[in-house]
Amino acid sequence: MKITMKEIAKLANVSQSTVSRVINGNKGVNEEAAQRVLEVIEKVGFIPNKAAQTLKRSKSHIIGVLLTETYNPYFVELIDKLESESRKRGYNILLHVSNRNPIVEWESVQNFIARQVDGMIIIPSGEYNIERISKLPIPSIVMTQNWKPIDSIGLDHILAGKMVAEKFVLSGHKTFGFVGTAPDEKFLGFSSGLQENGVEFADKNYIVLQETSTNNFLIRRDIDAYLEQAGGTVDFTCCFAANDIMALEFMRAIEDRGMKVPEDISIIGFDDTYLAKIMGISSVHQPIEEMVNTTLELLLDRVENEVTSEPVQIKLNPTLVERSSSNLKK
Amino acid sequence: MKITMKEIAKLANVSQSTVSRVINGNKGVNEEAAQRVLEVIEKVGFIPNKAAQTLKRSKSHIIGVLLTETYNPYFVELIDKLESESRKRGYNILLHVSNRNPIVEWESVQNFIARQVDGMIIIPSGEYNIERISKLPIPSIVMTQNWKPIDSIGLDHILAGKMVAEKFVLSGHKTFGFVGTAPDEKFLGFSSGLQENGVEFADKNYIVLQETSTNNFLIRRDIDAYLEQAGGTVDFTCCFAANDIMALEFMRAIEDRGMKVPEDISIIGFDDTYLAKIMGISSVHQPIEEMVNTTLELLLDRVENEVTSEPVQIKLNPTLVERSSSNLKK
DNA sequence: ATATTTTTTTAAAACGTTTACAAACCTTTC
DNA sequence: GAAAGGTTTGTAAACGTTTTAAAAAAATAT
Numbered sequence: 001m002k003i004t005m006k007e008i009a010k011l012a013n014v015s016q017s018t019v020s021r022v023i024n025g026n027k028g029v030n031e032e033a034a035q036r037v038l039e040v041i042e043k044v045g046f047i048p049n050k051a052a053q054t055l056k057r058s059k060s061h062i063i064g065v066l067l068t069e070t071y072n073p074y075f076v077e078l079i080d081k082l083e084s085e086s087r088k089r090g091y092n093i094l095l096h097v098s099n100r101n102p103i104v105e106w107e108s109v110q111n112f113i114a115r116q117v118d119g120m121i122i123i124p125s126g127e128y129n130i131e132r133i134s135k136l137p138i139p140s141i142v143m144t145q146n147w148k149p150i151d152s153i154g155l156d157h158i159l160a161g162k163m164v165a166e167k168f169v170l171s172g173h174k175t176f177g178f179v180g181t182a183p184d185e186k187f188l189g190f191s192s193g194l195q196e197n198g199v200e201f202a203d204k205n206y207i208v209l210q211e212t213s214t215n216n217f218l219i220r221r222d223i224d225a226y227l228e229q230a231g232g233t234v235d236f237t238c239c240f241a242a243n244d245i246m247a248l249e250f251m252r253a254i255e256d257r258g259m260k261v262p263e264d265i266s267i268i269g270f271d272d273t274y275l276a277k278i279m280g281i282s283s284v285h286q287p288i289e290e291m292v293n294t295t296l297e298l299l300l301d302r303v304e305n306e307v308t309s310e311p312v313q314i315k316l317n318p319t320l321v322e323r324s325s326s327n328l329k330k
Numbered sequence: 331m332k333i334t335m336k337e338i339a340k341l342a343n344v345s346q347s348t349v350s351r352v353i354n355g356n357k358g359v360n361e362e363a364a365q366r367v368l369e370v371i372e373k374v375g376f377i378p379n380k381a382a383q384t385l386k387r388s389k390s391h392i393i394g395v396l397l398t399e400t401y402n403p404y405f406v407e408l409i410d411k412l413e414s415e416s417r418k419r420g421y422n423i424l425l426h427v428s429n430r431n432p433i434v435e436w437e438s439v440q441n442f443i444a445r446q447v448d449g450m451i452i453i454p455s456g457e458y459n460i461e462r463i464s465k466l467p468i469p470s471i472v473m474t475q476n477w478k479p480i481d482s483i484g485l486d487h488i489l490a491g492k493m494v495a496e497k498f499v500l501s502g503h504k505t506f507g508f509v510g511t512a513p514d515e516k517f518l519g520f521s522s523g524l525q526e527n528g529v530e531f532a533d534k535n536y537i538v539l540q541e542t543s544t545n546n547f548l549i550r551r552d553i554d555a556y557l558e559q560a561g562g563t564v565d566f567t568c569c570f571a572a573n574d575i576m577a578l579e580f581m582r583a584i585e586d587r588g589m590k591v592p593e594d595i596s597i598i599g600f601d602d603t604y605l606a607k608i609m610g611i612s613s614v615h616q617p618i619e620e621m622v623n624t625t626l627e628l629l630l631d632r633v634e635n636e637v638t639s640e641p642v643q644i645k646l647n648p649t650l651v652e653r654s655s656s657n658l659k660k
Numbered sequence: 661a662t663a664t665t666t667t668t669t670t671a672a673a674a675c676g677t678t679t680a681c682a683a684a685c686c687t688t689t690c
Numbered sequence: 691g692a693a694a695g696g697t698t699t700g701t702a703a704a705c706g707t708t709t710t711a712a713a714a715a716a717a718t719a720t
Contacts, residue, residue, distance in 0.1 A: 002388075004706055015670050020708060030668060050444045051384040052706035055675050058332070060381065062424075070410040071604065073403070080400040083427050092441060094392075095425045097413050111422060114380045217607065249608060274401065277547070278579060334676055345700045350678060360698060382676035385705050666717070673710080684699070690692095 003046050011044070012037045023048060054116055063299070064112030064120040066096045066105065072243055074271035074286060075123065078143070081292040082121065089300060091118070100211065102128035109133060119299045134311065139302035141295055145185070146313040151302070153295055153314040160284045160318035161189020162196070164240045164268050167320060169197040171329040173238040173266070177205040179223070179250050180242030186270065190240050205236050209246065219246055223253045232257050238266040238326070244276045244283055251281065251325060266326035280324040287316060333376050342370045353378060384446055393629070394442030394450040396426045396435065402573055404601035404616060405453065408473070411622040412451065419630060421448070430541065432458035439463060449629045464641065469632035471625055475515070476643040481632070483625055483644040490614045490648035491519020492526070494570045494598050497650060499527040501659040503568040503596070507535040509553070509580050510572030516600065520570055535566050539576065549576055553583045562587050568596040568656070574606045574613055581611065581655060596656035610654040617646055 005023075009016040014033055021029045022037040040046075054060040063086055067075050083093050094115060096108035106129050112120050113136070120140040124130060124147065133140050134150035142152035168176060176194060178187055178201070191201040209222045227234065234254065241247035247269030251261050261267055269276050269283040276283035294314060302308075322328055335353075339346040344363055351359050352367040370376075384390040393416055397405050413423050424445060426438035436459050442450050443466070450470040454460060454477065463470050464480035472482040498506060506524060508517055508531070521531040539552045553576075557564070564584065571577035577599030581591050591597055599606050599613040606613040624644060632638075652658055 002706095006706080016707085017671080017709075018669065021669095024708080026709095028668060033668085047440060047444045049385070049446060049706050051381050051390065051446050052675090053708080054381040055379070055385055055677085056706080056708045058675075065425075070406050073406075076400050076403075076406050079425075080427060083425055084429070087426070092445070093425045095395075095409075095413055095423045096417070097410060099414075110377060114377045115422070116379060116381050217604075220608070245608075252608065274547075278550070278575075278582065332676095336676080346677085347679075347700065347702095348698085351699095354678080356679095358698060363698085379676050382705090383678080385675090385707085386677045386679085388705075662720080664717100664719070667715080669712105669714070671710105671712085674708085676705105678704085680701105680703085682699100682701080684697100686695100686697070688693105688695075690694100 003044055005046075005048070008037065008040050008044070008046055012040045058116070060116040060118055061091050062094050062115060062117045063091045064094045064096065064108070064115070064117040066098055066108050066112075066120065066122045068098055068100050068123050068125050070097060072245060072271070073273040073275055074243065074288075077273060077288050078123075078292065081288055082296075085292050085296055089296060091300075098125050100125040102126065105129055106132075109136070113138060118303045121295060121299065139299055141299050143291070143295060146315060148313075149311060151298060151311045151313075153291060153298070154316065155284070155286060155318050156315040157185035157318075158189035158192075159315075160270070161186045161191075161240070162193030163189075163318055163320060164284065165190045165193025166197060167268075167328055168238045168240075168266070169194065169199060171238075171266070171327065173236075174199065175205070175236035175238075176201055177207065177234065177236035177239035177265075178241075179207040179209065179239060179246045181209050181211045184242070186240075186242055202235070205234075207250070220249045220253065223250055227253060227257065234259070234265065237264070239268070241267065241269045244269040244271050244273045244281060247281050247283065247325070248275055248279055251279075261325050262327040266328065268320070268326055272321050276321070276323065282323045282326040282328075283321055285319045285321050291316060333374055335376075335378070338367065338370050338374070338376050341374070342367045388446070390446040390448055391421050392424050392445060392447045393421045394424045394426065394438070394445070394447040396428060396438050396442075396450065396452045398428055398430050398453050398455050400427060402575060402601070403603040403605055404573065404618075407603060407618050408453075408622065411618055412626075415622050415626055419626060421630075428455050430455040432456065435459055436462075439466070443468060448633045451625060451629065469629055471629050473621070473625060476645060478643075479641060481628060481641045481643075483621060483628070484646065485614070485616060485648050486645040487515035487648075488519035488522075489645075490600070491516045491521075491570070492523030493519075493648055493650060494614065495520050495523025496527060497598070497658055498568045498570075498596070499524065499529060501568075501596070501657065503566075504529065505535070505566040505568075506531055507537065507564065507566035507569035507595075508571075509537045509539065509569060509576045511539050511541045514572070516570075516572055532565070535564075537580070550579045550583065553580055557583060557587065564589070564595065567594070569598070571597065571599045574599040574601050574603045574611060577611050577613065577655070578605055578609055581609075591655050592657040596658065598650070598656055602651050606651070606653065612653045612656040612658075613651055615649045615651050621646060 005016050005019045009019045019037055022034045086093055098105040102125055105125050122142050123144050124142055130147050130150055142150055145154040146152045194201050207226045210218050212218045241250055247267050251267050269281045272283040272285040335346050335349045339349045349367055352364045400406055416423055428435040432455055435455050452472050453474055454472055460477050460480055472480055475484040476482045524531050537556045540548050542548045571580055577597050581597055599611045602613040602615040
């Protein structure tokens with residue numbers, strides 16, 4: 001039923017290995033014979049079986065990409081770029097989404113292995129599986145945050161937090177808010193940045209969001225809950241949000257309650273996704289293009305050159321894109 | 331280097347075929363031997379090579395998913411659901427993005443074939459490749475719109491357009507706007523819906539957006555251009571947008587110019603993505619869950635049961651979710 | 661002419677599985 | 691105690707490629 005190199009060989013009156021050579025552009029094939037083979041291939045529409053190639057070559061030209069979630073447009077912009085850049089380089093993308101479930105995460109990694117991926121790009125759900133992933137014989141790289149004993153690439157979140165803190169302080173703000181899930185490097189940077197500038201972050205101004213991957217409406221729910229409990233207002237004049245959706249939802253929530261952005265409250269988000277651009281939200285820029293290119297370069301270098309140097313942690317520098325949601329001094 | 335069934339066999343003191351039987355849970359293996367095999371597998375962490383399995387079984391358990399673009403959150407919600415549901419059913423996702431380029435689209439399909447996917451789910455860039463895709467020996471299904479000689483599933487866009495038209499008319503509107511790329515079924519339904527209700531759509535109220543997949547900022551640019559040319563205002567009191575982003579961008583654009591939504595203009599978007607939910611935009615709902623489930627059911631039925639009945643076109647019914655961007659009569 | 665080198669071709673062994681078939685081993689049963 | 695039956699096991703072929711090693715053919719030199 002299915003057409004294979006064997007039939008091509010028969011039709012072109014050569015041996016199978018000759019067909020293979022032609023397909024792979026190997027030297028030492030008579031010009032005329034090669035022509036005949038190509039014609040037959042064209043005529044019958046033969047497409048080589050990559051499962052067989054993978055088996056024989058021990059190379060699949062597949063990259064496993066594991067996302068935590070898709071509700072954040074940032075990850076989507078990332079995967080879009082990843083797909084096109086990988087394809088350009090001759091690799092295809094096998095996609096998994098862990099929904100921040102460490103068990104699913106590990107299963108996905110196992111699946112990648114079973115599928116013989118040449119490399120894996122992982123946005124981890126936490127540190128749960130980092131250790132064992134780093135021990136795998138397959139090149140793997142962690143994106144969007146730096147993790148320790150593994151190749152990783154990400155913005156310098158600490159620095160980003162500090163940068164925002166400094167901006168706020170220099171613009172005259174005295175009280176500060178933060179929207180995010182459990183305290184992370186962004187928050188760490190933010191609060192220590194405040195300290196370095198002689199002010200203190202007040203814990204009650206931390207709007208804690210439940211960690212969630214599937215349902216972004218919890219964000220608004222948690223923000224509303226916070227605002228209700230706080231009496232419909234807020235004890236700070238500027239606010240840093242851990243991503244653009246949070247920034248947007250926070251903005252909508254306080255505007256619904258009559259506060260004005262940026263007059264009453266300045267807001268800065270994170271990721272600089274199209275959401276921030278559309279909505280005019282100031283945001284810490286993620287250089288997606290640079291990130292993807294660097295990631296693929298490193299990963300494919302490991303894949304193709306069997307380099308086994310120490311894992312590296314690549315930190316990218318944050319920049320702030322100012323829009324109408326914040327009123328900052330230059 | 332790489333560990334195979336052969337070593338497992340040796341270590342467990344059985345033949346390779348026995349190992350295979352154990353792994354696949356086949357009957358006729360001595361309980362004690364099976365136990366031994368499982369222990370060895372566990373101990374050395376053996377994972378069967380799916381490339382070899384694919385080759386032998388002529389079944390990859392991979393589904394090729396081809397998207398046009400990712401800027402529209404609707405497609406993202408779709409792919410997220412597709413990934414999780416496929417995984418639940420034992421299939422993995424190979425992802426391609428065509429960026430509405432018919433050549434890339436066809437290359438992706440060829441790649442799917444080479445990769446031995448069991449089925450393909452395609453959001454097409456147009457009709458360019460539909461014909462030849464429908465002729466492939468691999469089950470394929472087109473999503474989000476109905477296309478003719480191929481399995482397809484999508485909202486009834488005509489009906490959706492009519493529904494919106496009717497809603498607007500019944501709510502007392504007399505002038506109507508539309509935001510979208512080249513006229514499609516949504517617009518067709520919308521304008522014929524108006525006609526059926528005794529009113530006419532004025533061509534000058536069609537805000538034409540350049541077809542684009544990579545850069546959503548063109549949307550705002552085109553809307554601004556239209557508004558400038560129209561003197562900063564608009565000749566209609568209600569507007570239907572072909573997707574939620576367009577609705578959102580249009581809303582922002584007219585609000586920036588001092589018009590009020592919904593007091594001056596009612597807006598209804600399309601897809602009912604989280605964007606619409608967050609921003610309070612009325613929108614025609616896409617039943618993503620139902621769509622994905624129906625798609626997979628049909629596709630996997632074709633894959634697993636070799637059913638070769640005629641292609642079907644499945645039409646889903648639109649419903650309208652009303653939010654604060656429109657002021658409609660019940 | 662033949663010997664030598666070079667080019668082109670083929671046959672066959674892998675890659676890691678699954679599976680049809682046959683062999684070996686137990687039980688029963690008469 | 692042998693025939694019949696059922697389990698369990700192993701051998702080997704196959705899936706569709708790539709690639710090595712060797713054979714064949716062609717080209718060149720002597």
